[in-house]
Amino acid sequence: PNIVANSLTHSVGQIFQPIFKLFATILAFIYAVVPDYAIAIALLTVLIMGVLTPLTVKSTKSMIAMQRIQPEIKKLQQKYKGAENRAQLNEEMMRLYKEEGVNPAGGCLPMFLQFPFLIILYDIIRGLTNISTTKIAVPPSCNLQIRFSNVAPRYIPHTSKMYCNLVGSGGKMMSFGINLALKPFSHHSSWVAAIPYFVLVGLEVAL
Secondary structure: OOOHHHHHHHHHHHHOOOHHHHHHHHHHHHHOOOOOOOHHHHHHHHHHHHHHHHHHHHHHHHHHHHHHOHHHHHHHHOOOOOOHHHHHHHHHHHHHHHHHHOOOOOOOOOHHHHHHHHHHHHHHHHHHHOOOEEEEEHHHHHHHOEEEEEOOOOOOOOHHHHHHHHHHHOOOEOOEEEOOOOOOOOOOOOHHHHHHHHHHHHHHHOO
């Protein structure tokens, strides 16, 4: 599954590279104004979802319209049962869609259009704590004691405050007392220290 996911995100990354960099630059800008990783990521998420709102609304309206005509569709399916009536059923259903002004693909297509942007958001966030197998030169503008580091955040500008802070902290993303770079099943000092991460995942699922 990880190989498939990495291949998919890599393919999308090649096509949408300018959008990756645009959203990452916006994220770095937000962090420069509000220097908190959780808040910066949340604000970027809200911004992206706001941009996608027209697609979400269109998809929702189409699904509601399809639900409205479901009784009529069922009547047609009952009336034109059997393989011999398949062509007639399709014609009648197309007529119904046209009369009601409903596009049967209207609920799915907008969701597919949103999908690449959600992958971009996911990969940008994941790339913040990217670790390189080789030492990367630290930009002089970061003004850090170290000259080279394995921490190599992706997409965000190398001269940004976010980039410098991530490199300076060794890849840690401290926010509200927890390191957002860790996962629930990462190595923690104790099982108690892992509880906030499970709570965070629970909140994310609920939202």
